[in-house]
Amino acid sequence: MSINAIRANDTEEKQILHHTDIDMSPKSVGIVFLVILAGLFVTFYSFVSAAGLPTTVTIIYIVVGILVAMLMGFFVAAACGYMAGLIGTSASPISGIGILGIIVSSLVVLGIGSSFGVFATPEGTQFATALAIFITAVIVSIAAISNDNLQDLKTGYIVGATPWKQQVALILGSVIGAFAIAPVLNLLYQAYGFTGALPRSGMDPSQALAAPQATLMTTIAQGIFSASLDWNYILFGIVVGIAAIIVDMLLKSHTKSLALPPLAIGMGIYLPPTLEIPLVIGSVMGWFIHRYLHQRAALRSPGHEEEDVEACNHRGVLFASGLIVGESLVGVIIALIIVVSVTSGGSENPLALVGKDFETIANGIGFAAFIATIAIFVRHIVTTKFTPEK
Numbered sequence: 001m002s003i004n005a006i007r008a009n010d011t012e013e014k015q016i017l018h019h020t021d022i023d024m025s026p027k028s029v030g031i032v033f034l035v036i037l038a039g040l041f042v043t044f045y046s047f048v049s050a051a052g053l054p055t056t057v058t059i060i061y062i063v064v065g066i067l068v069a070m071l072m073g074f075f076v077a078a079a080c081g082y083m084a085g086l087i088g089t090s091a092s093p094i095s096g097i098g099i100l101g102i103i104v105s106s107l108v109v110l111g112i113g114s115s116f117g118v119f120a121t122p123e124g125t126q127f128a129t130a131l132a133i134f135i136t137a138v139i140v141s142i143a144a145i146s147n148d149n150l151q152d153l154k155t156g157y158i159v160g161a162t163p164w165k166q167q168v169a170l171i172l173g174s175v176i177g178a179f180a181i182a183p184v185l186n187l188l189y190q191a192y193g194f195t196g197a198l199p200r201s202g203m204d205p206s207q208a209l210a211a212p213q214a215t216l217m218t219t220i221a222q223g224i225f226s227a228s229l230d231w232n233y234i235l236f237g238i239v240v241g242i243a244a245i246i247v248d249m250l251l252k253s254h255t256k257s258l259a260l261p262p263l264a265i266g267m268g269i270y271l272p273p274t275l276e277i278p279l280v281i282g283s284v285m286g287w288f289i290h291r292y293l294h295q296r297a298a299l300r301s302p303g304h305e306e307e308d309v310e311a312c313n314h315r316g317v318l319f320a321s322g323l324i325v326g327e328s329l330v331g332v333i334i335a336l337i338i339v340v341s342v343t344s345g346g347s348e349n350p351l352a353l354v355g356k357d358f359e360t361i362a363n364g365i366g367f368a369a370f371i372a373t374i375a376i377f378v379r380h381i382v383t384t385k386f387t388p389e390k
Contacts, residue, residue: 073142191335
């Protein structure tokens with residue numbers, strides 16, 4: 001269906017198509033695809049060739065790595081893009097895609113490496129682990145980009161945008177994003193480090209940025225290559241996931257307010273408590289706010305309850321989005337200040353005003369600021385004015 005729609009844009013039918021139905025031509029799509037393949041070849045070659053493997057093994061790893069990434073990426077993009085366009089990016093199974101990708105990539109790398117003796121040395125095992133993660137990174141990137149692109153295209157369809165113009169803009173955004181993300185990630189790494197990987201000796205591991213998905217993928221790859229991975233855990237996880245889906249469907253069909261989201265269960269299993277607590281607080285707070293908004297809407301906007309609640313939710317989402325983006329930008333700015341200070345021979349804490357003995361008071365101030373932010377957030381939502389359209 002998609003191929004036929006693309007072909008229709010390159011025939012005489014294009015003359016009678018509405019502007020909201022005109023996509024990029026097949027020729028343009030083919031050129032973009034070839035450019036992507038060339039970029040993947042250069043990227044994989046630069047990664048694999050650094051391992052010093054024989055030429056034959058290097059070429060095989062490059063070709064197979066690209067094939068695995070492209071084939072899995074095709075199905076992943078379809079699945080994640082569909083979920084993102086239907087529900088939103090928050091419902092996209094990126095973590096599950098990462099686990100599935102690392103398992104497939106590790107098995108493929110293991111099969112090739114065992115045939116050519118790659119695992120005969122510790123360095124070869126390290127290379128295989130890195131390559132499996134590298135292939136998975138490409139797959140996850142495809143999934144993430146499909147999430148963003150399909151949601152953008154859906155938004156454009158709603159407002160009447162021209163698809164081919166959006167597609168060109170999305171391609172440019174992907175390219176620009178690729179150049180922007182790598183320096184930012186390196187900046188964060190140099191400033192804070194990641195759990196299990198610190199750029200400088202003497203750094204405080206407790207200040208490192210958590211990367212639970214990356215840690216999980218590394219553990220799976222190492223377990224497969226060392227033949228120590230307990231597959232029973234994976235099978236048990238599959239059973240738990242199926243059971244959670246069934247229970248969730250039963251609860252939703254037999255009750256009005258109870259549910260057991262499988263995504264929440266998965267996040268609770270692998271995310272560290274420091275990341276889970278804000279999610280729990282936000283979920284509980286959201287339940288109370290949503291309940292209050294419905295009760296209030298029934299009194300002040302009879303007959304327009306859903307529109308009233310949606311207006312309040314919309315304002316809250318915008319406020320929360322601003323907090324997320326603001327926190328990210330401030331984090332990058334602070335990281336830049338730290339890196340500049342370290343590279344110039346200064347301290348790793350250039351913004352520090354007090355010593356470590358101030359930790360207890362600092363935690364109290366931070367907690368008070370957190371409570372104040374919640375209060376401002378709630379007030380911002382509940383004070384939303386709604387006037388029903390006549």
